[in-house]
Amino acid sequence: MTRLSVNINKVATLRNARGGNNPSVVQLAKDAERFGAQGITIHPRPDERHITTKDVYDLKDVVTTEFNIEGYPDERFMKILEDVRPDQATLVPDPPHVLTSNAGWDTVANEEKLADIISRIKALGIRTSIFVNPEVAMIIGASKVGTDRIELYTEMYATDYLKNPSEAVSSYKAAAEKAIELGIGINAGHDLDLKNLKYLTKEIPNIDEVSIGHALICDALYFGLENTIQLYLRELQ
Template identity: 65%
Template sequence: MTRLSVNVNKIATLRNSRGGNNPDLIQVALDCERFGAQGITVHPRPDERHIKYADVYALKAVIKTEFNIEGNPEGKFIDLVKEIKPHQVTLVPDPPGAITSNAGWNTLKYKDFLRDVIRDFKEEGIRVSLFVDPVEQMVEGAAEAGADRVELYTEPYAKNFLMNKDQAISEYIIAAKKAASLGLGLNAGHDLDLKNLKYLKDNIPNLDEVSIGHALICDALYFGLENTIQMYLKELN
């Protein structure tokens, strides 16, 4: 079974655009759980332009499914994660001004740095996933750094899916097999939607979890949140 974790960053973006608390981020996260999502993902950034650090504390107090915090492992983020102790932290090499995540870790170049950060999080009982491109060497580097899982960066897959889906998926299958051979859990995320999700799942049977935000929230504008979550779960299982 592949779990669906809903990234609620876009709800925070909409709320912040007018101030106040509409839409109510916490209520939306609880509704996602109630409608069948098996996890909630947030990606707080230093400028708090969507998820605020206060949101992370508020969500921790009420989330009953898996809580996944994404981000670049720098000072304030590290302190936040250690204090919150989510089920999973996903480390993403985002520069401060990034609009969205756009590349995975070079796990060979940053192996020593990642090993130290991963060790510190695991000592707190937090599962650690590294955001990586679908490249065997990067998966191997993640294992050598001590990660529990890798999250495959799927924007290239989504971008090429409609042109040639077999070619688009090929390197992901290879990376997924490498992760399995190394005993790593496997997540995926970025630009996954109702068009390309099932094909990814059907071709990567060891996929543990997908994190989906932008497309799911956009679909909810047309189909409603409850119906949309059920549609995504159907594609996965």
């Protein structure tokens, strides 16, 4: 069964809108795990628009499932990884000014840079994942830089799913098949929700983990957090 990692960035966004500590990202992470989440994902950006550096360290000793930290691999991010030692580091190519992740790595053009970063992260005992578009060439490039996993960037799938599900998933299936052939684990994330999640994991049953934040937190406003997590887990069965 594909595992569910809950991205709690949006909880921090809500908290930051008023200051203080309500809602608490630490309590939310603990509750999400208690309700069945199999991982917690955060993306501590330099401008601290949602998850802050303090949040990262506060969560370090709280998360008991898989702790996944996403980010652009600058020296600030590398220092966080060295201090916190999460279970997984997911490398995203977006610079600080970007609103949200909107493309995968060009693993060919960035081969030398990524190989060096991944080597450093693996030396810390952390599993590595690279955010990539569903392109076979990028999967081959990911293999060459030594990553443990790739995370398929699923915004295009989510958009095209509404028009033609089979066409929407086709490039993702090809990318996943290449990853499996090369011995790379597969994660997926971005714009996955209760409408499109089951089809993706049915068509690509080898997905190890999905990271879901925005849609899940939005659904929790209507259904409650515990019920929402159970709804997502049901889709993954």
